[in-house]
Amino acid sequence: MLLRKTLHSSTLRLAILCVLLFGVGILGLFGYAYWQAAEYVMGQSDSAIRHELDGLIHVYETRGTPGLARAIGELMANDLGEGIFLLIDPTGAYVSGNLKTWPEAFSGPAGIGEVRSVTPPSEGSKPRVFRASYRVLPDGYRLLVGKDIDDDDRFAHAIGTSLAFGVALLIVFAAIAGVSVSRRTVSRIEAVNAMSREIMEANLSRRIPLRGTHDEWDQLASNLNAMLDRIQELVRGIRQVSDGIAHDLRTPLTRIHGRLEGALHRPPTLEGYHTLLASTIGDIDVVLRTFSALLRISRIESGHRNETLRPVDLSETASGVVDLFDAAAEERGGSINFVGAPGVVVLGDRDLLFDALSNLVDNAIKYGGMGGGVVVEVSGDGNGPRVVVSDRGDGIPAEARERVLERFYRLECHRGTPGSGLGLSLVAAVAQLHDAQFTLSDNGPGLRAEIRFRR
Numbered sequence: 001m002l003l004r005k006t007l008h009s010s011t012l013r014l015a016i017l018c019v020l021l022f023g024v025g026i027l028g029l030f031g032y033a034y035w036q037a038a039e040y041v042m043g044q045s046d047s048a049i050r051h052e053l054d055g056l057i058h059v060y061e062t063r064g065t066p067g068l069a070r071a072i073g074e075l076m077a078n079d080l081g082e083g084i085f086l087l088i089d090p091t092g093a094y095v096s097g098n099l100k101t102w103p104e105a106f107s108g109p110a111g112i113g114e115v116r117s118v119t120p121p122s123e124g125s126k127p128r129v130f131r132a133s134y135r136v137l138p139d140g141y142r143l144l145v146g147k148d149i150d151d152d153d154r155f156a157h158a159i160g161t162s163l164a165f166g167v168a169l170l171i172v173f174a175a176i177a178g179v180s181v182s183r184r185t186v187s188r189i190e191a192v193n194a195m196s197r198e199i200m201e202a203n204l205s206r207r208i209p210l211r212g213t214h215d216e217w218d219q220l221a222s223n224l225n226a227m228l229d230r231i232q233e234l235v236r237g238i239r240q241v242s243d244g245i246a247h248d249l250r251t252p253l254t255r256i257h258g259r260l261e262g263a264l265h266r267p268p269t270l271e272g273y274h275t276l277l278a279s280t281i282g283d284i285d286v287v288l289r290t291f292s293a294l295l296r297i298s299r300i301e302s303g304h305r306n307e308t309l310r311p312v313d314l315s316e317t318a319s320g321v322v323d324l325f326d327a328a329a330e331e332r333g334g335s336i337n338f339v340g341a342p343g344v345v346v347l348g349d350r351d352l353l354f355d356a357l358s359n360l361v362d363n364a365i366k367y368g369g370m371g372g373g374v375v376v377e378v379s380g381d382g383n384g385p386r387v388v389v390s391d392r393g394d395g396i397p398a399e400a401r402e403r404v405l406e407r408f409y410r411l412e413c414h415r416g417t418p419g420s421g422l423g424l425s426l427v428a429a430v431a432q433l434h435d436a437q438f439t440l441s442d443n444g445p446g447l448r449a450e451i452r453f454r455r
Contacts, residue, residue, distance in 0.1 A: 019178050023171045030163040037159050042131075045149055046112060049133045052083070053145040057135065065141060069096040083147050084115065084130050090140030102142065103132070110135045115146055188217045192224070199228065252283035309434070312353060314344045314453075315378045318387055321357040322376050329365050329374060336361065340378030344385050346453045348434045356430040359423040360389040360449050368393035368446065384455040392446040401440040427451070 056075075060068040065087075072085045076098055086097035094100060103115055112133040132146030195208045207228060208221040263276050322338040329336040346353075357376070364374040368391030377388045396404055405428045424440075427449075431438035436453045 016175075016178065019171060019174045022174050023167070026167050026170055030167050034160050034163050041155060042149075045131050045147055046133070049112070049131060049145055049147050052147075053133050053135060053143070056085075056143060056145060057137070060137060060143070065095075065137075065139065068141075068143070072096045083145065084132060085146075086142075086144040088142050095141070097144070099144065099146075102144070106132070106134050106144065108136075114149075192221065205232065252287055256280050256283050309347050309349055311345050312348045312350045313342070314346050314353070314385055314387055315340050315342045317350055317353050318357055318376050318378045321354060321361055324358065325361045325365060328362075332365060334365065334368065334373060336365070336374040336376065338376050338378075340376075344378050344380045346385050346434070348453075349430075352430045352433065356427045356451070357387065357389070359427050363423055364389050364391035364393075364447070364449075367391070382455075384453050386450060386452040388448060388450045390443045390446060390448045392443070395442055395445060395447040396440060398442070404440070405438075 052075075056068060056071060059071045063071075069087060072087055073096060075083070076085060084097070084099045086099040086102065087095040088102055089095055092102060099115070103113075105113055110133075112131070115130040115132045129149055130146035131149045132144055134142060134144040136142050192208055195206060199206050207225045210218050210221050212218070259276055259280060263272065266272065318340065319338050322336055326336055361374060361376065368374055374389065374391050377390070379386055379388075404424050406425065428438050431451050434453060436451050439450050439452075441448045441450070
């Protein structure tokens with residue numbers, strides 16, 4: 001299965017293309033190296049031949065044709081068959097040398113080329129190959145000097161064979177490496193695909209295993225696992241919201257149902273209908289407020305209002321919230337005070353910030369105890385602007401401070417108090433939209449709720 005997927009993978013096709021391009025490049029490089037080596041060897045041979053030809057011409061210039069013939073004889077005696085020599089007269093007749101006839105390919109006053117045959121070879125031997133240079137002398141004689149290049153050819157052939165073998169070996173190694181990398185890549189991809197299928201089919205808690213190599217595959221698996229964690233958290237949040245809706249809305253809907261059913265079996269009276277409608281409307285308002293709060297939190301968390309962020313005077317906004325709830329605090333026998341200097345500006349949405357602070361102040365008045373004092377403080381320091389709402393009530397236990405930010409979560413001691421358990425969730429969503437940090441801490445006694453904005 002893995003081999004079949006490897007053979008059909010785009011990674012293998014890409015690897016094959018890279019191997020082909022690599023092979024063409026190496027072949028071109030090694031071909032150039034072979035050509036340069038062959039040219040160098042041939043140049044060295046031609047230089048030696050010309051040097052020897054110039055030497056014989058110098059003998060001719062100093063000692064004439066007879067001296068040249070004797071010098072050729074001496075060279076043949078000492079050469080051990082490594083070179084060829086030929087001197088002919090203007091008529092083409094042989095004068096001296098170990099080559100009996102002038103090569104037909106050599107014409108003109110001077111030149112250089114190859115001679116493929118010399119004297120008839122002995123039985124079973126091959127004709128030898130020589131590189132020869134010639135020149136026409138002033139008196140019409142022609143002089144040819146050559147050198148055996150069989151060794152040079154063998155050397156060039158050996159270089160060419162070595163280079164070809166090297167190219168083939170490199171291509172084989174590159175192909176093996178390409179297939180190995182493709183197989184490893186397909187293996188990791190298949191592992192991710194298999195785990196993804198398992199997660200989609202049944203188990204959202206499974207995670208893609210890491211190999212501890214800290215390579216890009218481990219980074220991808222780590223990112224996918226983080227994404228799955230986030231998805232699982234969102235699914236848990238949706239389940240929690242569904243449970244919360246079912247729990248919190250069941251009571252008002254049950255009351256509405258009971259009243260309507262009771263009214264159906266009682267004699268109709270104008271006063272009874274008026275009471276029924278008033279209480280029913282009150283319960284429906286509770287349901288509508290719950291759904292409205294859920295929709296607002298969803299819109300805020302979706303980030304659709306980022307384009308509305310403008311400079312907002314945090315002091316002025318907090319002061320407005322304090323003025324709004326001043327009467328409510330007095331009704332409960334308490335007080336609410338604002339502490340802060342004007343001019344603390346943040347980039348935000350004033351309406352959302354006003355709603356968030358209103359929820360904090362409303363909770364502080366509601367749960368701060370009868371006659372408790374609520375303080376709203378706005379300040380700015382090196383760590384950024386902040387707004388703090390503190391009360392002197394019972395506070396929230398440390399182990400529950402994270403959970404109260406979840407939708408519909410309420411402390412057991414507050415179950416009888418009117419509310420939906422969405423206020424702090426709304427504050428947390430607004431803080432997240434503004435890239436601010438929302439924390440709950442002990443006020444000794446009471447609760448301290450702080451929203452700290454970035455500088």
